[in-house]
Amino acid sequence: MLNCGEVLNRKYEIVKHLGNGGMGTVYLCKDINSGEFYAIKEMKEDNEFEIDAVSEVNILNRLKHSGIPRVTDTFSTDGNLYMVEDYIDGWTLKEYLTDKGMVENEEACHIILELCDIIGYLHSFNPPIIYRDLKPTNIMITKDEKVLLIDFGTTKEYKYNKNSDTVVIGTTGYAAPEQYGFGQSCIQTDIYGMGAIMYFLFTTKEVSRTSELFKDDNYTRVNLELQRIIKKCLEFDIADRYKTVDELRKDINSYLRDSAFEKTSILFSSKDNYNKSTNKPRLSKNILGFLVLSIAALFVVYSLFTNNTKAEDKNNVSKPSKDSSIDTLPKPEDSQPIKEDNVINNSDQTKVDDSNFNKENNNKEIYKKQNKNKGKNKNKH
Numbered sequence: 495m496l497n498c499g500e501v502l503n504r505k506y507e508i509v510k511h512l513g514n515g516g517m518g519t520v521y522l523c524k525d526i527n528s529g530e531f532y533a534i535k536e537m538k539e540d541n542e543f544e545i546d547a548v549s550e551v552n553i554l555n556r557l558k559h560s561g562i563p564r565v566t567d568t569f570s571t572d573g574n575l576y577m578v579e580d581y582i583d584g585w586t587l588k589e590y591l592t593d594k595g596m597v598e599n600e601e602a603c604h605i606i607l608e609l610c611d612i613i614g615y616l617h618s619f620n621p622p623i624i625y626r627d628l629k630p631t632n633i634m635i636t637k638d639e640k641v642l643l644i645d646f647g648t649t650k651e652y653k654y655n656k657n658s659d660t661v662v663i664g665t666t667g668y669a670a671p672e673q674y675g676f677g678q679s680c681i682q683t684d685i686y687g688m689g690a691i692m693y694f695l696f697t698t699k700e701v702s703r704t705s706e707l708f709k710d711d712n713y714t715r716v717n718l719e720l721q722r723i724i725k726k727c728l729e730f731d732i733a734d735r736y737k738t739v740d741e742l743r744k745d746i747n748s749y750l751r752d753s754a755f756e757k758t759s760i761l762f763s764s765k766d767n768y769n770k771s772t773n774k775p776r777l778s779k780n781i782l783g784f785l786v787l788s789i790a791a792l793f794v795v796y797s798l799f800t801n802n803t804k805a806e807d808k809n810n811v812s813k814p815s816k817d818s819s820i821d822t823l824p825k826p827e828d829s830q831p832i833k834e835d836n837v838i839n840n841s842d843q844t845k846v847d848d849s850n851f852n853k854e855n856n857n858k859e860i861y862k863k864q865n866k867n868k869g870k871n872k873n874k875h
């Protein structure tokens with residue numbers, strides 16, 4: 495392993511060790527001329543995996559995508575090949591998830607959609623370029639949440655008219671069945687890898703054994719539609735998986751649309767409920783207030799009216815008026831409450847008022863006339 499401060503190829507000063515992998519060691523280096531930072535991957539030219547180290551350089555040199563680091567330089571010393579590439583200031587997906595604990599479904603879907611974009615770009619070549627090693631340590635996320643794919647050591651061009659891969663390659667747990675020698679890796683091999691990455695994102699469980707991907711218990715916290723999408727990626731038979739990354743992308747997008755719609759509906763219905771719950775007490779408060787006011791108003795009117803009549807009574811006692819009505823008269827003991835149709839006509843009243851009878855006589859007279867009138871009125875109806 496190289497030490498910090500060592501200078502490679504008289505140009506790149508080692509700043510720190512970034513990571514180790516099956517294919518080599520990666521360092522953060524500083525270009526002593528420009529001051530720019532790079533990631534330098536050191537690979538044994540003669541490795542136990544029978545993988546041509548130069549093939550990663552060759553593949554990366556053909557690619558131009560914002561989600562794939564550029565190779566800017568290569569050199570060899572002491573049986574090692576050094577590949578200089580863009581330094582990604584961020585975390586591997588494994589570190590990102592370990593740090594966060596878990597991510598919201600929407601964020602996980604956006605990571606998958608960015609990966610679909612990169613993988614779709616590789617598959618768009620003719621023949622398609624198959625990545626073959628999708629796993630959390632080969633995916634990086636920057637501070638501004640951009641997703642990048644690194645490590646193209648196992649990437650290869652699809653070979654037409656071949657039944658199986660020459661080299662059995664991939665990572666246990668994330669590798670598709672055909673990578674174990676059941677067939678040649680193809681576009682659907684990467685679809686399977688996407689399924690394994692989705693499993694990792696939505697369950698937050700590392701896939702150390704393939705069997706874990708098929709245990710229903712591991713999916714209890716995963717949305718049903720997302721489960722369906724993941725399981726379709728992970729089908730054993732290539733023909734049962736998504737045909738293209740585009741098909742997968744469409745399903746994820748429609749899941750996102752549906753869940754956004756559901757959230758909006760929930761938001762609206764809770765807003766409705768909120769209005770209902772706040773309107774109800776407000777309405778009943780208004781009704782209550784109105785009733786109290788009405789009762790108060792009635793009470794005021796009633797008291798004014800009774801005060802007036804008392805005042806009129808007083809007036810009547812002291813100064814009998816020509817216009818005094820029967821209502822103001824004291825009722826005889828056997829009399830009925832006086833109703834409208836019992837009111838005597840003005841001419842009779844005038845007669846009574848004109849006489850000099852004492853009040854008692856006067857009342858008897860009026861009552862007699864009143865009953866006479868009552869009889870007349872009843873007959874009218």
Ligand SMILES: Nc1ncnc2c1ncn2[C@@H]1O[C@H](COP(=O)(O)OP(=O)(O)OP(=O)(O)O)[C@@H](O)[C@H]1O
Nearest residue numbers: 512513515516517518520533580581582631644645
């Ligand atoms: N361009 C880069 N910028 C920042 N860090 C990087 C970069 N490339 C690689 N790394 C870091 O180095 C680690 C190993 O890199 P890489 O995956 O390319 O090596 P590898 O030997 O092929 O690994 P493996 O075989 O285990 O997949 C990565 O997981 C990452 O942490």
Ligand SMILES: [Mg+2]
Nearest residue numbers: 515631632645
């Ligand atoms: Mg790697």
